[in-house]
Amino acid sequence: MLEITRQADYALRATVEVAKMEYGERAPTAAIAEAQQIPLPFLAKIVSQLVVRGILEATRGASGGVSLARPADTITMLEVIEAIDGPITINRCTRDPSVCERSASCPFCEIFTEAQQQLVEKLGSTTLKQLADRLTELEATAA
Numbered sequence: 001m002l003e004i005t006r007q008a009d010y011a012l013r014a015t016v017e018v019a020k021m022e023y024g025e026r027a028p029t030a031a032i033a034e035a036q037q038i039p040l041p042f043l044a045k046i047v048s049q050l051v052v053r054g055i056l057e058a059t060r061g062a063s064g065g066v067s068l069a070r071p072a073d074t075i076t077m078l079e080v081i082e083a084i085d086g087p088i089t090i091n092r093c094t095r096d097p098s099v100c101e102r103s104a105s106c107p108f109c110e111i112f113t114e115a116q117q118q119l120v121e122k123l124g125s126t127t128l129k130q131l132a133d134r135l136t137e138l139e140a141t142a143a
């Protein structure tokens with residue numbers, strides 16, 4: 001099965017929730033967890049990983065919370081997913097052609113490589129700002 005992990009899905013949802021706010025504004029982790037229906041202990045681990053990768057900033061204390069480390073239009077879906085799951089690879093031959101003894105004569109490697117490039121390009125060109133704007137639109141029409 002080819003899918004991102006639940007952790008990466010939660011990371012995307014959490015970062016988009018933060019991206020809906022004004023840049024520099026902080027949200028309590030508990031509020032993000034509640035808004036996106038993410039278990040709080042799980043979200044705390046995700047936030048830590050995203051802080052290490054320079055996607056989020058976390059401040060402790062009464063006025064603390066989580067904010068984006070950079071503007072939402074400079075952070076991509078690809079960056080968030082790879083911060084949690086590592087590099088996206090469809091098949092082992094797309095990650096390292098030398099591991100495949102058939103790579104020189106395999107028609108699948110070409111297709112997998114092309115598909116991976118398209119997926120990475122799409123995720124790498126979709127920003128948190130675009131996702132936050134779309135989420136706001138969807139929430140407005142659902143209300």
